[in-house]
Amino acid sequence: MRWVLLPPPPCFSGAVSFGLPTELLPLVRAAFAAATLRSLESKWRTWLAFCSEAKIKALKPTPTQICQFINFLMHHRLSRQSNLQAYISSIATLLRLSDSPVTIDSGLVRLALRGAKRLLAAIPVRRKAALGPSHLLRLRRCLQLQTGLGAALWSLILAGWWAMLRAANLCSLSQANVGTAVLISDLRLGLKEAWISVRLSKTNQFGERRHVVLLPCICKSATAPLCPLCALHHHFSRNSLDIAPPSQPLFSTLQSAGSWMSLTAAHVQRELSQLFHQAGLPRNRFSMHSLRRGGATFARRSGIAIEDIKAIGDWKSDAVHLYAGQQPQVASWAVCRIGAAVQAAF
């Protein structure tokens, strides 16, 4: 059997519109965050392609047919149980949105998922590697810090590592769509510390709360190479960000007098990939996510409590709610301890 992807997604804009009148589509689409919608539509495409090939009614599958899909995913594109669960949830959403009488909550499907979990647990997962302080120093040596781009990238790298920021908060998807990227107005830049206020994220899609993180100055007598605050000040002066509009994404470079360009995800990924290569770090093992992961890993090794790390990186868990009111204080205390650990490492 040959598996092909159908070009038009069964989304709110394509051939399948769940019987909704066209003028209602934007309203219903807006219920989903952009990234969620992209992920749903990509999984629906896979499901529809599978159904078309296997002659299955996509909106009225039997439990056995859903198990066949699970089996297909296991052998073709998955190495993680969480991915598998996401595929099944997206089919459930598709069926619900289509008012299909079928639900996927059957005993057989649950059994198949459990079986898949056990089988997948035996396959080693290759996650992106964590970047530690020595890796960061290697990256720094390969950057041209005197250029606007070099200064912006270095500041982005350190902010991502120290504040354990998600890639979506570090840079925008495109020049026009700043999305969840941190803006200049989200930064409070002082001489001794900086605060970044993250308005939107995967776990905070409507901005009900503000996640605030501290970037400390770790310099003692001389400028420390891994100081996130000094990197920010350098980035600000190289790219004249003090006169940029507050709505400009924080990680932007000066193009010409009075004109800035934000670093997009594609641009940063390209630059980082090249940088990893120059620094002798295998490109397939590291990505932008290695910053967030690296900051958390180093903090853990330095003895920072897991709850404090969750508070800094805004990892979703029940415990995070406990920090809602006092998060900046808790996070700042923990970040200062990470600062001490970085200083002690050299």
Ligand SMILES: [Zn+2]
């Ligand atoms: Zn400093």
